Amino acid sequence: MRAGTFVYPWDVVGDPAAPGLLAGLGVETVTLASAYHSTRALTPRHPAHRIVTAEHAAVLYPPDPDRWSGHTLRPYPAGEWAPGDSYGEAARALADAGLEVHSWVVLAHSSRLGGEHPATSVVNAYGDRYPWAPCIARPAVRAHLVELAAEAAVRPGAAGTELESCGWYGLAHLHAHDKTAGVPLGDREQYLMSLCFCPSCREGYAAEGADPDELAASVRGALAPVWSGGGSARPLDRFEDAVLSWRTRTARSLQEDVVRAVRAAAPPGFRVLLHADPDPARCGANAGVDPAHVLGLADGVVTPAASVAPFAAHAGAATVLAANLPVVAGMGGSPRTLADDAKRAAEAGAGELRLYHAGLASDADLAAVREALRTLS
Template sequence: MSGPRAGAFAYPWDVDGDPAAPGLLADLGLAQVTLASAYHSTRALTPRHPAHRIVTAEHAAVLYPPDPGRWAGRPLRPHPAGEWAPGDSFGRAAEALAATGLQVHSWVVLAHNSRLGAEHPETSVVNAYGDRYPWAPCIGRPDVRALLVDLAAEAAARPGAAGTELESCGWYGLAHLHAHDKTGGVALGEREQYLMSLCFCPSCREGYGNEGADPGELAAAVRAALAPVWAGSGPAGGLGALEAPTAAWRAGTARTFQEAAVAAVRAAAPAGFRVLLHADPDPYRCGADSGTDPAHVLGLADGVVARPPRVADFAAHARPGTVLAANLSVVTGMGGAPGRLAHDIGLAHEAGAGELRLYHAGLASDEDLAVVRAALRKLG
């Protein structure tokens, strides 16, 4: 049985400084590695690295030296990593991976940056209660869009990369699992997450007004819709006549941001460079897999990386050459199921996926990787 083309995610610190890492990844049966070049703050396990076991990325950073000419004099700009990924960590890791025959694609996180929110709080999403989300830059703000579009171009088209995957290329919101997260006391479904992620910064207030919705009335309507949730008496209600103009502002803003980011990458990258978005077909979705219109995004980018249940929604709008990659978790300790990989690959293939993204080769245990290796070899 021949399966989809397999790739896996990795961080530069999984590879840089570990001479055995490239060969281990190549031996899994992968065709490519999606390697982080711009990433949010995190604490990550490195089970096999000879120099460390825990990497603490203290803030959102680019994992290469940013171009001083591009960012000179700009108050909003990316920051280089500290000791967790010094210098051109991406470049060194990419070169080592390429030497084994693995193709490298850059992995660029855009609208997820807690350092930006801490240093420039005005850039953050503000909910209907007036609370700021410092991890979530608001893509409705022109200054934020300018930063993220230029970041997309610089971080995507790195030397040694044959393509890119843009994560958080759209609205971000409540669902983040912030440091020592304690927001699970009240269960929030998709509708509640959406309402808690609606932004009321000055740019978004102006945007709602331009669509015919009074922002003050809208904020009050959101709070009223959520009141039963906090009381435990029922799910969130609707926004009535304010629903459509709210959705119009959000969808239109996400579309133009995605268009600008992809165009910037294409302008900076060589011919044949692939541009994929981590995406969800639900336009209300906020987060790493940003909400999109499948027909629009597949007419814009070369394809998408999506969770397996969502692949079929994109497959219905695929064109010749469209890349549909299924994102499958293979880290048992993070809820993945490597033992089901062959089964899950079959389901993803039936849904239309021609490629796989395995999350996450650097975080997985040796035991998990052994199961992955066996599954990929069986699929041929």
């Protein structure tokens, strides 16, 4: 199986040994972040640092001032964690080591955008804003994400792109000093807490025949047993279909617009993949999609290994199905079972692997990856 790994520019820039180390793992491709959310990342081998703090969502290259002239919403340049054209510098070093570089673009996930422009954010049924989650139904947000995708995806030297968070984001969010685990929330509860009630979404629900005030009250009522410790969330009954119809239609149209914009900006043969989940109601980095629709739109998907099969049912001969496998043991990954996990993913229909994430992994983790890829070759 063709294998690739995720990497940040700061894993490579300033470390002359990094490209050779990555090439020596046995991967053919590197998915290199060009637009990324805020994070605090360990760099176990870098000669100049051990912790990188990316303080806000940013593009990791110089944004084109002409492209963004007149836009109220625009990408934020990175600070000292990725100065100048860090993406370009890392991409050139990786290509010189014989690796194929694809851009990694995070779209609907930006705390700074929501902090500076509150009207862009998802608003839950209680009226709480999620500044990290731009609402993809807002016209200004959609226009921004489409423009950002075209610029951040088609970087010099990139052979393709992988688009993360190309759909609804919601409650789930790795946040500094998070204190939200006091009441356990399953998938259903996360979904209800992720439904948006901004003006655009309220209009959308109404167009589907659901009164937004009644819907919000129904969501709060459905969640009431959860807060009291009395059990799981109740159904929304007559509102379920209207909510899913609005959100699915909105996400599909954004994905269509984004892929169209990237293809228009890209050279022939440029590969476009979406990080995706086969459940259309899913929120987050792996956006919920309809497998048949997304595989008719993009060249393929990157999806958790356990989610490959629903996409394989709709895949054509040229479809790319990349199974995302975590290989950082300290973050719950299983580098020592990689060979077996990869074989199971292949049996489900995957033709490629994405390993998360070589820049964060220990030397021991990478040694296990190297051995596993050797046995798979």
